[in-house]
Amino acid sequence: MTAAVLDHDSAHAHEEHHTSLPVNSRKLAIWTFIGSECMFFASLITTFVIYRDSHAKGPGPKDVFGVPLVTAGTAVLLFSSFFVVMALNGAQQGNRKKLLTWLTLTVLCGMFFVGMQVYEFTHFVHEGMGYTTNLFASSFFTLTGFHGTHVAIGTLWLGTLLKDAYKGRIPPTKAVNLEIAALYWHFVDVVWIIIFPVVYLMSLGR
Amino acid sequence: MIADTAIVHHAHDIPHASAGKYVQIASILFLLTAMEVLLYEVCFGHLREGMGSFSVALAPHFVSVLLILSAMKFWFVAMFYMHLKFDIKILSWLFGFSLMIAFVVICALFVLFTYNRTLWWWSGTW
Amino acid sequence: MATTILEPAHAAAYAKRSVLVEWLTTVDHKKVGILYGASAFVFFLIGGLEAEIIRLQLMKPDNHLVSPEFYNQLFTMHGTSMIFLAVMPISAMFFNFFVPLLIGARDVAFPRLNAMSLWVFILGGLFINFSFLLGAAPNGGWFGYAPLSSRQFSTGVNMDFWMLGLQILGIASLAAGVNFFTTILNMRAPGMTLMRMPMFAWSVLVTQVLVLLSFPVITVALILLTADRTFGSSFFSYTTAGGDPMLWQHLFWVFGHPEVYILILPAFGIVSEILPVFSRKPLFGYSAMVFSMAFIAFLGFGVWSHHMFATGMGPLADSFFSLATMLIAIPTGVKIFNWIGTIWGGSLQFKTPLYFALGFIAMFIIGGLSGVMHAVQPADLQQTDTYFVVAHFHYVLFGGSIFSLTAGAYYWWPKMFGKMLDEGLGKLHFWLMLIGFNLTFFPMHLSGLLGMPRRIYTYPAGLGLDGLNMASTIGALILAAGFLVFIYNVIRAWRSDAQAPADPWGGATLEWSIPSPPQEWNFAVEPVVAEKDVLWAMKRAAGVRTLPEPARVSGKGIHLPSPSWWPLLTASGILAFMVGILVKGPVTHGFPFGLVSVAGVLLTALSIFKWSYEPVDHPTTHTPH
Structure with a gap:
């Protein structure tokens, strides 16, 4: 929530403003926010790892996790990082068609990932793993749920930028508008790069 | 492999690598993910039966190898997609x-x- | 910085606003700062009133002035208010008002985000204190230990108010953290390199690093507690298989220890501004001051478990955290010796700010020494959860932070409001505060060592505690008298017509080069900085003791960020979201109160959306750098 606020804050303000460091203020701010988010996800991941084996009642990781589905989700998120970086490339070159194409693909990937997670959660609940069934379930849903919320916010954010791009509001001089959203998006991807092995593969392979 | 990459500096720091570089990184990331899944399948999953002693030898190192692979993915995304290398x-x-x-x-x-x-x-x- | 002409339409929009609308929609860092200060001072008075009632209850043995249940609410809210609603936001008042002035900027990096932090803070503070009206104020201690804070042992809405209120306040702190970190790194005037910055700006920068890296941890802890209390999980309770209350303690103190440095580092910064000015000497050991502060902050992430020595973590963990804690004494000692080095041989100007700054050094040393005693794990086992601990943290939090913030208030009051506070009343305030403070808290060392537990409702006669507690209570009343003098001083200055000069103290930093109070655009001409203590350098260059009084200019040519409603609306959405979670908990009767949360999210999302497309007024031409 704070992420979206700060990136949108001075949406048009400081591009041409004097800055002490050779970096746009909003870009510095999103990096600061990303640094802060490291501690957010570190705490959630720690909680998950501590409670990973607390499933005396109800299903545990080996009963519910399936590798193919999350691998697909992981691949989609990785692809979307590639797509958004291509879209940014297009924005910086002033290539509208390139920008629109790749950005559309990015947003679709985000939607697919969120869909994948909704499907996964529904599936787990059908398997008898509710939010409060055991601590493994609670910490799993909390961690991946908050990651999914980040993906959803990122998708919305990139969606508004897609609308802007469509209306021609992202010329090369304003490519930084997309760049900060892309930085946030990559960070969300990087968190998943940790969640995928630590939460899924390591819980299965023991 | 990095030195020959075209790095463009705009007036106000918009450094970035070329599109080709991004494709290259995407392939590496994809490969590393495939290796992660393969590692799991060899150690504990479907490929365990067929691999015999190799699986047995690899399994104790599963966690460390997996973490190294993820760290590499992390590094590639942060350095190139997040431009840390050029910023x-x-x-x-x-x-x-x-x-x-x-x-x-x-x-x-x-x-x-x-x-x-x-x-x-x-x-x-x- | 070149400026452009104010567009007529914009100027008209400015003129039309009523005073109320002007303050509700302001994005001016100085107005935001004043609002922070005013609201935080009100919360400070509420927290102080709570403390006075606590002291009256403990005045004599077997007293029953208030009920035990209300007593629990009092000490919980006293701690929570003083930390999150008083010391942090009063520091934030100084961040807001003075960081841009000290670094030579026209505003913060994100003025509207700044306004949002303010409104989130105010609404969060009102939210927590609203619980008193329901007779259900938080009652589980300011660190909300599990499982006492779980639904099983805390059935009312008391701790719901606490956990959701802190969550709201955390959002304000994080947003401000991002803002000030960016501002200090990126909005400095030309030539204002990092190592030329005033020490207060450094302290704010380091503090924001602590905020940014520690508040996410309490956010997660509170999310997990919310999951436990509202959605029925058991992260922190033994009731179902596997939950571990220790996780709460660890997460809380991973946040909590950096938090105490968040409270004290700005105080260090303020004292480091005041001592040189009133000693007529530059700060002694500038770079050592910077590095010791950074080192304190860094170590602050590695000592949290010294709050948990009594939980039985084992000898290895105990030893590690003991040693790491003692290590902090080194950079802190460096700072204290540098402050003494600053006043050593100086031409001391005994004005009120200097009194409070010197009081700070003395009191903080006492608090620091008892802190080292806590670092010794075997000694700590005797002291933990006794009044000795209460004495220690009041010496660093009151003797440290509050003394320094009061010094800052006397020092910067003329700049903020254009009125001088009276010196005689200021010194009376100081002596009442110094005597009252020591009379209140020094006896607590003794009552603690005699075995009086903290948070105890009452105690029987004949344990040797009667006289000590009576002394503490009398001290607390003297302290209150000191603040009444301060309030009288403020009212007196408010009513006086005398205008404060731009530079009443012979200051060394940029804020004293502009009129008191500053005009909305701060600097009519952007300053250029060539060395540390830039104003002293300017005076030396001009060969004068005081520069001529700066003229108030018309400001017709300067662009300012437009006022905005969206920060306030965003904050309201966040409040509504939390209210929805609160009423969803224990008091739902079929009505879908979750809808309040949904409405809150929608309002916040809409506000952010509108905010991001709102045109921002800024100079269209600029000097290339």
Whole structure:
């Protein structure tokens, strides 16, 4: 929530403003926010790892996790990082068609990932793993749920930028508008790069 | 492999690599993910039967190899897609410092939590 | 910085606003700062009133002035208010008002985000204190230990108010953290390198690093507690298989220890501004001051478990955290010696700010010494959860932070409001505060060592505690008298017509080069900085003791960020979201109160959306750098 606020804050303000460091203020701010988010996800991941084996009642990781589905989700998120970086490339070159194409693909990937997670959660609940069934379930849903919320916010954010791009509001001089959203998006991807092995593969392979 | 990449500097720091570079990184990331899944399948999954002694030898190193593979993916995304390699150094310091504090706190909490249950570095169980 | 002409339409929009609308929609860092200060001072008075009632209850043995249940609410809210609603936001007042002035900027990097932090803070503070009206104020201690804070042992809405209120306040702190970190790194005037910055700006920068890396941890802890209390999980309770209350303690203190440095580092910064000015000497050991502060902050992430020595973490963890804690004494000692080095041989100007700054050094040393005693784990086992601990943290939080913030208030009051506070009343305030403070808290060392537990409702006669507690209570009343003098001083200055000069103290930093109070655009001409203590350098260059009084200019040519409603609306959405979670908990009767949360999210999302497309007024031409 704070992420979206700060990136949108001075949406048009400081591009041409004097800055002490050779970096746009909003870009510095999103990096600061990303640094802060490291501690957010570190705490959630720690909680998950501590409670990973607390499933005396109800299903545990080996009963519910399936590798193919999350691998697909992981691949989609990785692809979307590639797509958004291509879209940014297009924005910086002033290539509208390139920008629109790749950005559309990015947003679709985000939607697919969120869909994948909704499907996964529904599936787990059908398997008898509710939010409060055991601590493994609670910490799993909390961690991946908050990651999914980040993906959803990122998708919305990139969606508004897609609308802007469509209306021609992202010329090369304003490519930084997309760049900060892309930085946030990559960070969300990087968190998943940790969640995928630590939460899924390591819980299965023991 | 990096030195020949065209790095374009605009008036106000919009450094970026070429599109070709991005494709290259995407392939590497994809490959590393495939290796992660393969590693799991060899050690514990469907390929375990067929691999015999190789699986048995690899399984104890599953966690460390997996973490190294993810760290590599992390590094590629941060350096190239997030442009840390081309951007001003303070951003790398910012991210690096946060990651270090996060990593140390995770490890410390982990030790503190397992300490009373079992001395994990003696018993070898995580 | 070149400026452009204010567009007529914009100027008209400015003129039309009523005073109320002007303050509700302001994005001016100085107005935001004043609002922070005013609201935080009100919360400070509420927290102080709570403390006075606590002291009256403990005045004599077997007293029953208030009920035990209300007593629990009092000490919980006293701690929570003083930390999150008083010391942090009063520091934030100084961040807001003075960081841009000290670094030579026209505003913060994100003025609207700044306004949002303010409104989130105010609404969060009102939210927590609203619980008193329901007779259900938080009652589980300011660190909300599990499982006492779980639904099983805390059935009312008391701790719901606490956990959701802190969550709201955390959002304000994080947003401000991002803002000030960016501002200090990126909005400095030309030539204002990092190592030329005033020490207060450094302290704010380091503090924001602590905020950014520690508040996410309490956010997660509170999310997990919310999951436990509202959605029925058991992260922190033994009731179902596997939950571990220790996780709460660890997460809380991973946040909590950096938090105490968040409270004290700005105080260090303020004292480091005041001592040189009133000693007529530059700060002694500038770079050592910077590095010791950074080192304190860094170590602050590695000592949290010294709050948990009594939980039985084992000898290895105890030793590690003991040693790490003692290590902090080194950079802190460096700072204290540098402050003494600053006043050593100086031409001391005994004005009120200097009195409070010197009081700070003395009181903080006492608090620091008892802190080292806590670092010794075997000694700590005797002291933990006794009044000795209460004495220690009041010496660093009151003797440290509050003394320094009061010094800052006397020092910067003329700049903020254009009125001088009276010196005689200021010194009376100081002596009442110094005597009252020591009379209140020094006896607590003794009552603690005699075994009086903290948070105890009452105690029987004949344990040797009667006289000590009576002394503490009398001291607390003297302290209150000191603040009444301060309030009288403020009212007196408010009513006086005398205008404060731009530079009443012979200051060394940029804020004293502009009129008191500053005009909305701060600097009519962007300053250029060539060395540390830039104003002293300017005076030396001009060969004068005081520069001529700066003229108030018309400001017709300067662009300012437009006022905005969206920060306030965004904050309201966040409040509504939390209210929805609160009423969803224990008091739902079929009505879908979750809808309040949904409405809150929608309002916040809409506000952010509108905010990001709102035109921002800024100079269209600029000097290339």
